[in-house]
Amino acid sequence: MGKIDSHPRTTVTSAAVADDRVVVAWADGHQSRFHGIWLRHNCACPACGTSESAMRALRIDAIPDDIVPQTVEIDDDGGVEIVWPGDGHVSRYAAAWLRDNCYSDAERARRRWHPTCWGPEVAADPPQVDFETARNDDVARLAFLENLRDYGFALVNDVPADPEATVDIAALAGPLRVTNYGSVYDFRYTPTPLVYGDSEVGLNPHTDEPYRQAPPSITLFHFVKAAARGGESILVDTFRVGRILRAQDPEAFDLLAHQRVTFHRRLEEQDRDFRMQAPVYSLDDQGQIAGFRLLDRAVGPLHLDDTLMVPYYRALKKLLVMLFDEANQLRIPVATGQALFFNNQRVQHGRTAFDVGSDRYMRTCHVELDEFYSSLRTLSARLGTEGVNMVLPAGALV
Numbered sequence: 113m114g115k116i117d118s119h120p121r122t123t124v125t126s127a128a129v130a131d132d133r134v135v136v137a138w139a140d141g142h143q144s145r146f147h148g149i150w151l152r153h154n155c156a157c158p159a160c161g162t163s164e165s166a167m168r169a170l171r172i173d174a175i176p177d178d179i180v181p182q183t184v185e186i187d188d189d190g191g192v193e194i195v196w197p198g199d200g201h202v203s204r205y206a207a208a209w210l211r212d213n214c215y216s217d218a219e220r221a222r223r224r225w226h227p228t229c230w231g232p233e234v235a236a237d238p239p240q241v242d243f244e245t246a247r248n249d250d251v252a253r254l255a256f257l258e259n260l261r262d263y264g265f266a267l268v269n270d271v272p273a274d275p276e277a278t279v280d281i282a283a284l285a286g287p288l289r290v291t292n293y294g295s296v297y298d299f300r301y302t303p304t305p306l307v308y309g310d311s312e313v314g315l316n317p318h319t320d321e322p323y324r325q326a327p328p329s330i331t332l333f334h335f336v337k338a339a340a341r342g343g344e345s346i347l348v349d350t351f352r353v354g355r356i357l358r359a360q361d362p363e364a365f366d367l368l369a370h371q372r373v374t375f376h377r378r379l380e381e382q383d384r385d386f387r388m389q390a391p392v393y394s395l396d397d398q399g400q401i402a403g404f405r406l407l408d409r410a411v412g413p414l415h416l417d418d419t420l421m422v423p424y425y426r427a428l429k430k431l432l433v434m435l436f437d438e439a440n441q442l443r444i445p446v447a448t449g450q451a452l453f454f455n456n457q458r459v460q461h462g463r464t465a466f467d468v469g470s471d472r473y474m475r476t477c478h479v480e481l482d483e484f485y486s487s488l489r490t491l492s493a494r495l496g497t498e499g500v501n502m503v504l505p506a507g508a509l510v
């Protein structure tokens with residue numbers, strides 16, 4: 113604060129009322145048009161308070177719809193100063209804040225996140241980082257978090273092959289989420305498994321716990337001991353597959369995005385009964401894919417309209433054929449001392465069968481999507497990168 117920013121994007125060249133808007137012109141040629149009510153609402157002076165803290169004395173319901181400033185000027189800091197009619201209240205807006213919150217079509221589009229979609233070819237150059245580097249170097253850690261955001265997965269190399277290290281590795285992404293499995297769950301081969309993960313069989317790609325309102329999102333697989341033979345990780349970018357299906361068969365995609373499946377899980381021994389009705393693909397307000405959930409083994413009885421039943425099964429089968437097709441799958445032989453992060457609300461995971469003699473030991477835990485996003489924002493802000501204001505997908509919400 114106190115210095116005029118010399119960057120053209122955040123340099124105000126003029127500010128005035130025109131056509132019932134406050135029109136702000138910028139040195140890069142962009143023009144922002146703010147409503148009076150929007151500006152009055154966003155006054156963050158000590159009397160009004162801030163929305164970030166929710167310590168707010170200003171009431172939205174007390175602002176007239178058609179409020180127009182009495183005067184608008186560029187202030188000494190290069191921001192905009194407004195005096196309001198009636199009580200003469202004074203509001204000041206920093207130039208960078210105004211530009212970051214400009215709601216023109218162009219600026220809203222600029223703030224939108226776009227996934228980096230990938231297929232098996234990403235095996236040649238997968239997003240990865242060395243554990244100690246990510247832990248000690250903020251720039252490397254931000255690059256890792258951005259990769260996890262954009263690709264939906266990232267590998268961490270040279271992690272300790274020690275079960276005590278799992279929580280420290282997860283901390284790269286944020287604090288842990290506690291589920292019915294506790295906060296860290298051990299996958300170890302046993303001849304009498306209660307979950308498929310503890311057996312040696314191959315697992316088709318799936319997402320975990322789709323029967324929860326918010327399925328786990330950022331998931332860590334920490335390989336304390338990889339299988340001697342087999343047990344390769346399989347990953348599928350469901351956003352990429354969804355785009356392909358949408359282009360090939362829009363009706364099938366629409367069914368998967370708008371009709372709800374009941375996913376369920378009954379845990380007798382814990383006396384729990386989870387059920388969630390949700391679409392396989394979640395879309396955002398622009399119709400773009402924002403999230404995904406599908407564990408084909410946990411799809412319960414469908415309760416669809418009579419006319420939709422057969423078309424829905426056709427669409428679901430078509431999608432499963434694509435997801436189970438090796439041409440859409442990344443296979444990574446994750447080794448002892450490696451860790452894999454993925455977003456379970458986008459990326460499906462599976463594994464090939466492994467050799468039962470190999471004493472495979474994997475630990476897993478989760479970080480909530482909003483905690484992960486929070487880690488990204490605070491680190492972006494500290495390093496002064498633009499990602500801090502990116503509008504990120506809400507995930508597999510209905």
Ligand SMILES: [Fe+2]
Nearest residue numbers: 318319320461
């Ligand atoms: Fe799983």
Ligand SMILES: [Zn+2]
Nearest residue numbers: 155156157160
């Ligand atoms: Zn105020």
